[in-house]
Amino acid sequence: MVNLMSNLLDSTPRKDGFYMPGEFEKHAGSWMLWPERPDNWRLSAKPAQKVFAEVAAVISQFEPVTMGVSAQQLQNARKMLPHSVRVVEIASNDSWMRDCGPTFVTDRKTIRAVDWEFNAWGGLDGGLYFPWDLDDLVAREVAEVAQIDRYKAPIVLEGGSINVDGEGALLTTRECLLNKNRNPGKTQTEIEEILKDYLNVNQFIWLNRGVHRDETSGHIDNQCCFIRPGVVALTWTDDKSDPQHEISQENYEILQSTVDAKGRKLEIHKIHQPDPVLITEEESQGVTPVDGTLPRKAGDRMAASYINFYFCNGGVVVPTFNDSHDKLALEKLQQLMPDRKVVCVYAREILLGGGNIHCVTQQQPLC
Numbered sequence: 001m002v003n004l005m006s007n008l009l010d011s012t013p014r015k016d017g018f019y020m021p022g023e024f025e026k027h028a029g030s031w032m033l034w035p036e037r038p039d040n041w042r043l044s045a046k047p048a049q050k051v052f053a054e055v056a057a058v059i060s061q062f063e064p065v066t067m068g069v070s071a072q073q074l075q076n077a078r079k080m081l082p083h084s085v086r087v088v089e090i091a092s093n094d095s096w097m098r099d100c101g102p103t104f105v106t107d108r109k110t111i112r113a114v115d116w117e118f119n120a121w122g123g124l125d126g127g128l129y130f131p132w133d134l135d136d137l138v139a140r141e142v143a144e145v146a147q148i149d150r151y152k153a154p155i156v157l158e159g160g161s162i163n164v165d166g167e168g169a170l171l172t173t174r175e176c177l178l179n180k181n182r183n184p185g186k187t188q189t190e191i192e193e194i195l196k197d198y199l200n201v202n203q204f205i206w207l208n209r210g211v212h213r214d215e216t217s218g219h220i221d222n223q224c225c226f227i228r229p230g231v232v233a234l235t236w237t238d239d240k241s242d243p244q245h246e247i248s249q250e251n252y253e254i255l256q257s258t259v260d261a262k263g264r265k266l267e268i269h270k271i272h273q274p275d276p277v278l279i280t281e282e283e284s285q286g287v288t289p290v291d292g293t294l295p296r297k298a299g300d301r302m303a304a305s306y307i308n309f310y311f312c313n314g315g316v317v318v319p320t321f322n323d324s325h326d327k328l329a330l331e332k333l334q335q336l337m338p339d340r341k342v343v344c345v346y347a348r349e350i351l352l353g354g355g356n357i358h359c360v361t362q363q364q365p366l367c
């Protein structure tokens with residue numbers, strides 16, 4: 001029977017036999033949100049909108065894409081997006097579908113949504129903007145548009161802070177999940193119990209820290225991800241004077257000394273990061289500063305990483321930075337995924353907003 005509603009379920013995915021598949025598995029489609037806020041995106045988000053439109057257009061060559069857009073931007077977004085991209089009205093505070101959108105779970109017959117609490121990466125204790133009330137409703141709106149049932153999870157969590165292999169293992173960082181501005185008072189064990197209930201995982205691979213200067217408090221999706229079960233990609237630098245070196249080295253050692261839920265040792269692939277990417281004076285000037293929103297200061301280093309790529313059916317969309325490491329990163333990722341077409345998007349404008357291609361997308365798996 002087709003479900004034409006979205007019910008709030010009084011159960012958990014684990015109890016109902018649902019789990020989160022790996023992002024590399026087949027998708028029914030992808031979800032995104034349209035950028036517009038001028039205190040995060042320079043020049044009233046015009047340059048960012050072009051790149052979001054390019055990302056959506058690329059993904060839509062592989063699978064259906066739905067773009068959530070505010071009422072005020074509907075006409076503009078429709079004009080800038082190809083017809084292959086579906087536009088629906090969804091209000092939001094910003095455009096990070098990975099983080100405020102739902103996590104989709106399946107029992108291989110049905111798809112459901114997990115709706116986490118969202119507090120803009122730290123609430124009033126270091127969060128990136130206020131308010132975040134519209135973002136917090138995005139997961140619910142997506143479930144309603146998709147006409148799927150929804151679980152409400154009892155913790156603050158952003159989708160970019162977790163990565164799963166779909167076979168029981170979950171990668172994350174203590175810097176984010178145990179941060180006092182997410183779920184103060186909850187221990188690692190208590191958080192693991194909730195993740196077991198809502199994602200149906202049973203093996204936790206905890207890295208300590210994410211990418212240097214990542215404003216999300218070290219999201220895993222910039223640092224490390226599963227390419228397929230048993231195989232991970234890790235952001236890397238050979239430059240020992242770069243603070244990222246120590247972080248990546250420590251993460252490499254943790255990954256080397258762990259096994260996944262099936263008892264496999266991990267195959268680890270290092271992807272060398274771009275040279276430091278700094279905000280220019282012109283870029284900084286283009287942002288309209290507002291109290292309570294993270295300022296974009298000239299000279300600040302951004303958390304640039306090729307790991308923030310996105311899988312889609314038969315493809316992978318990789319951010320590039322016009323950097324001498326772009327070519328090697330693309331070649332390595334293509335070698336690691338010979339059955340996919342690697343497509344790059346020059347993503348500096350997304351990075352200027354504080355994230356990258358993975359952060360602005362969310363996969364809906366095929367059941």
Ligand code: KQY
Nearest residue numbers: 096160216353354355359
């Ligand atoms: O990295 C992400 N998953 C999102 C970054 C959000 C930055 C907000 N300014």
